[in-house]
Amino acid sequence: MSSIRKLINDPLKVADELVEGLVEAYNGECVHVGQRSLALKNIPDNKVALLVGGGSGHEPIYHGLVGRNLADGAACGDIFAAPPPDIVLEATQAVNRGNGVLYLYGNYAGDVMNFDMGAELAEDDEGIDVRTVLIWDDVCSAPPTQKHKRRGIAGLVPIVKLAGAASQEAKTLNELEAAAKKAVLHTRSVGVSMSPGSIPATGKPTFEIDEDKIGLGMGIHGEPGVSEIPMTTADELTPMMLDLIFKDFEDDEEIEALKEGDEVLFFVNSLGSTTMMECLIALRKAKELLTAKGLKVYDVMVGPLVTCQEMAGISFSITKMDDELKRYWDAPCQSVCFSKMEGRYGG
Amino acid sequence: MSSIRKLINDPLKVADELVEGLVEAYNGECVHVGQRSLALKNIPDNKVALLVGGGSGHEPIYHGLVGRNLADGAACGDIFAAPPPDIVLEATQAVNRGNGVLYLYGNYAGDVMNFDMGAELAEDDEGIDVRTVLIWDDVCSAPPTQKHKRRGIAGLVPIVKLAGAASQEAKTLNELEAAAKKAVLHTRSVGVSMSPGSIPATGKPTFEIDEDKIGLGMGIHGEPGVSEIPMTTADELTPMMLDLIFKDFEDDEEIEALKEGDEVLFFVNSLGSTTMMECLIALRKAKELLTAKGLKVYDVMVGPLVTCQEMAGISFSITKMDDELKRYWDAPCQSVCFSKMEGRYGG
Amino acid sequence: MPKETLNAAEVREMLIQVADKIIESEPILSEADRKLGDGDHGIGMERGMNAAKAKLDTTEGEPLGKQFMSVGMAMMSSMGGASGAVFGTLFRNGGKALGDADSFGAPELATFLTAAADGVMTRGGAKPGDKTMVDALKPAADKAEEVKDASLPDAIQAVAEAAEAGKDASSAMRATMGRAHTLGDRSIGHPDAGAVSVSIIIGTMRDYVMG
Amino acid sequence: MPKETLNAAEVREMLIQVADKIIESEPILSEADRKLGDGDHGIGMERGMNAAKAKLDTTEGEPLGKQFMSVGMAMMSSMGGASGAVFGTLFRNGGKALGDADSFGAPELATFLTAAADGVMTRGGAKPGDKTMVDALKPAADKAEEVKDASLPDAIQAVAEAAEAGKDASSAMRATMGRAHTLGDRSIGHPDAGAVSVSIIIGTMRDYVMG
């Protein structure tokens, strides 16, 4: 497979340079902290802070989720690599306003180990109160009884959005932790991929897949899914993906199955080179099936928000809404990754 | 070159199906009109209406720009094809509230002929007052003395954003026309491409380019640019692109050259498979150069908003701001293509 | 056996043949557009001609001018794009000019093509030499006027050759408008995609007339 | 000529050699990660070892335990990712356990590897059999304890073989955690990328000792 040509400078510096660019995208709203972190400029005193983070290369997340009514800061790793503990510490110090910091990030071994080490430094050396909520929305990465083995994928965007709004109201770290945990518990995703992204430093794809196959249940770095199926149409694939999510709500004892009248947030994510056109075509079918199941779509998100370079593929995420989550959703927000006005479409 | 695998159904129905999906993305905020148009559900009586449109396949534009404080409706053609006159007429009727309709779209022969025919039908048969403002921001497509030959490219997003805000205040078609014309006059873009997108119905790329070349000044369908240069770095390419824009402001007698202290809106667009990572790396350098020229960046936009399927490439757009345009910019807006809260980054 | 004139039923049959030929030529037309434009001309013409065929299913018994007009209306409202407007106009204006003619011979061929060319040039503003389909259509119309006293077979032979020659001549032209104009000199050496369509349309009319 | 013990300067030299070898092995390591993970293991290790080398430029004269620890700190703060944490911990915990030892022989090798393995297993929660670098590191540590009364050359030979065998054995394992766990049985047949790194690290230490 030939190397992909990317518009970059030094292939080993892409993570540093993209964070520098991201700071410019915020045009003064965010500051560049330490090695490779971002923090909102004006975090109110005493705010319970929300810190996100993870490997770079998935832009616009995670670091694009810093913003108004969203995350207060992000600790950014190198391409597909969790941020080292020092960076986590720097970001933690930058967002801390004396009322605790919630870490909210995807459940990957590298992230857990590095954020934990960062938290130890922050707690032991700086006396900062840190709590962690892991994102594990990928239902294909382990059964509901083994959520600790699940990956965090595109569902992180609604989850961070909801937690970001919650963090504006939260009086204590406990309150924010509870809200973030609820957003996680209520959000489930399934991803598929048709072709890999590549690592800028090597130009090599992160995995291999036959030209005429779709990887069902794949992760956002190209981690293996549950099976490979023959390439098919949007209308055939959509119910397969939705059924995996529906089934997870049924099988998981921690949450009730989706039933008639339930309200959901629905998110179609592109993993990179899959076009908005394709996302919209899948959305069309998905909406039909959600409606047929009696679900009410509270709001819709669509776009390439959680990507893996030029990887082709999509994911669906469903967040089961309740009054609390709806209130968080309705808050406006503004960031490089995701912005909205007050309310919801059609509301 | 091998066909690109897309997640679609019938390759000849992608335009129809994506518009159906788009309506679902709006979740009730927009209605599907006639064959293939969208209109906002609640357009106030007497509002001077703003209608955009063009070929499909460039999602999220044009039809994704219908929304709050944005366009009132869009007439959508098939993939890369201007909408036929009937569709333009249907969309015109759907947005008309008795105070005239402004057509705002990219300057392509096909669009001009079809929208003109649509306008004739609307005026002659329905007595609707129609005015047209063409978007011609691509400075590489003709010299400033021949703007009627210029193409409309990614600058359309800030232009429609500004016109959309203006349309909320405009009392007459004349007023909206003047505001839209100003947004167009103040906006200039340059695009580059490294590899083509493909047409869903044929699976074939829209143009050919050597693996190690960049097409400088190319259009958003792969129309030829001013030259092909060897593949280079983001830091080398960025000043070339900016200089072409700066020079256009200098050479054009209808607008003043950009000078120290001027405020600009800066937009880095991805044409499809170019990642946000790359856009941000280019933005980093661009911001340095804009600042070196003494320009103040009023606000920044970045993302894959005007695409050509999986085409690789980026464009820069600069809008020279003044108090009126700043007021339009500051208004919040919400659509599938572009949303923002009140104000601006860092503001 | 060559046909000396065509009645409405034959015009309809001829147009179905034209449509089939264009649909069959999709890859050639798209390829020509890939060189100078966005590569979709064949797709658009195919879409338009499929719509035209569907329309022609409902026009049996109508006057021959109406047959042409129906093709034009179907193209115009199904295709969009530059070619929806210009080819729609070609057939619509050409057909309209035929009024209630009930036989299609060399004079009607001239009337049709002249009105078609005028309509297209008014609509799109292109002149001969701009490297558009006008460069095949206008010479064909001029030739048709020249040979309007000949027999239909002789006339359509000459006209098809003129369209073909015009299409070929477009290769040597420098594009001055449309998507290809930024190519400048690099546009030289490829025929215009729309001109290829015109030559196929008129060539297929010739084949029909010649039997 | 094999070395019977290493002093701090030699440990430092050995670590530079380890770093160079890992940097050189980037393509192999990335390829191994492509099979079971996200394909970046070699890149991360290369980044970490470059940082380690830069750090080792400043550690001349420091005790040997510090040499190992410096490598660990440099890796931990430059790499990130799973391997930044685990390989950082390997060198840091291992080096810390050496205290102020001023010669590195077979007993110190055992102390280093046992503390390294314990540290990694505590940090990441992986046990032998989970198909991680632990499957090369833990057998190496166990072997080192077993042969800690042998000469350094004999001990490091045996330990490097154990690491190599552990790496090879990881091929046959089913991943139960980390990115590869969703592969289930399909993860069988490829060695774990981190285990490959461990075997290269210990193998290069052996090569240095053997001279």
Ligand SMILES: Nc1ncnc2c1ncn2[C@@H]1O[C@H](COP(=O)(O)OP(=O)(O)O)[C@@H](O)[C@H]1O
């Ligand atoms: N102004 C014009 N007048 C006449 N013909 C035109 C004009 N603009 C374009 N054309 C014709 O349309 C053809 C392109 O058609 P097509 O590819 O279907 O449309 P689009 O350019 O919208 O993709 C050109 O090859 C040319 O012959």
Ligand SMILES: Nc1ncnc2c1ncn2[C@@H]1O[C@H](COP(=O)(O)OP(=O)(O)O)[C@@H](O)[C@H]1O
């Ligand atoms: N919990 C863990 N304990 C020990 N080693 C681990 C653990 N998780 C991952 N590893 C090791 O890290 C290696 C992957 O490293 P690398 O590719 O650099 O990190 P990432 O998975 O973040 O991309 C695996 O091959 C494995 O040996």
Ligand SMILES: [Mg+2]
């Ligand atoms: Mg990684």
Ligand SMILES: [Mg+2]
């Ligand atoms: Mg087109």
Ligand SMILES: [Mg+2]
């Ligand atoms: Mg075309």
Ligand SMILES: [Mg+2]
């Ligand atoms: Mg990896």
